[in-house]
Amino acid sequence: MHPMLLHAHAALHSIGIARDRLLHAAQTARTAWTANDDLGTVQAWRPREERQPTVVRREPILDAVIERSTSSTSPYETRMVSIHETLTWLASAMLGEKPYGDPLDQLRYHLPRLSPDAASNIRLWVDEQDQAARKLLGCGDDHQLLPAIQCPACRRAGVLAIRTSAPTEEQVVVCTVGCICIGRQCQCRMGVPSVGIAHVWTLEEGLLRKAAPGGE
Ligand SMILES: [Zn+2]
Numbered sequence: 001m002h003p004m005l006l007h008a009h010a011a012l013h014s015i016g017i018a019r020d021r022l023l024h025a026a027q028t029a030r031t032a033w034t035a036n037d038d039l040g041t042v043q044a045w046r047p048r049e050e051r052q053p054t055v056v057r058r059e060p061i062l063d064a065v066i067e068r069s070t071s072s073t074s075p076y077e078t079r080m081v082s083i084h085e086t087l088t089w090l091a092s093a094m095l096g097e098k099p100y101g102d103p104l105d106q107l108r109y110h111l112p113r114l115s116p117d118a119a120s121n122i123r124l125w126v127d128e129q130d131q132a133a134r135k136l137l138g139c140g141d142d143h144q145l146l147p148a149i150q151c152p153a154c155r156r157a158g159v160l161a162i163r164t165s166a167p168t169e170e171q172v173v174v175c176t177v178g179c180i181c182i183g184r185q186c187q188c189r190m191g192v193p194s195v196g197i198a199h200v201w202t203l204e205e206g207l208l209r210k211a212a213p214g215g216e
């Protein structure tokens with residue numbers, strides 16, 4: 001897969017995790033306000049009777065948040081709406097029509113068939129929302145550093161990281177200092193060497209095994 005698609009793929013998984021955490025934070029905040037019996041604030045949040053507010057289910061809760069988005073919603077809900085609008089807009093642009101179901105699922109499904117430029121554009125918008133959500137939640141990014149392994153491109157140790165949001169078989173490794181590929185002459189061993197692209201490797205590319213100390 002082209003590195004731009006791999007980066008976008010990682011970003012989509014990352015925002016999926018951030019969105020799940022926002023849902024949890026929004027529910028916790030809603031429960032806390034309910035416990036305080038602040039009916040004036042809570043009223044706009046209350047799901048209709050058929051809703052199940054104590055059960056974490058993505059679509060009904062997301063629908064409820066969007067339907068009831070008011071000035072009294074928590075910052076978590078406000079961010080969830082913003083994420084949903086961005087993902088819907090991106091999926092609509094990709095599909096040529098409004099997506100059916102979760103726009104994030106649609107983006108993930110169709111991503112492998114997108115052009116690198118389209119994938120790169122999606123990643124930029126998704127990353128912006130992801131970073132804002134994670135800042136609001138007070139959680140870091142999904143990078144798990146690999147301190148003992150040297151980057152085959154920039155030769156620095158301790159700068160590679162696994163992006164952990166995706167399922168294990170879909171995870172990628174990135175260089176956290178953003179070293180850039182110079183194309184076919186590059187020593188990076190990236191699957192598709194591409195001039196001007198930040199390095200990214202799939203786990204299947206054997207980077208970890210080949211780059212481990214003593215493995216050169
Ligand atoms: Zn590097």
Ligand SMILES: [Zn+2]
Pocket residue numbers: 153180181182183186187188189190193194199
């Ligand atoms: Zn390279």
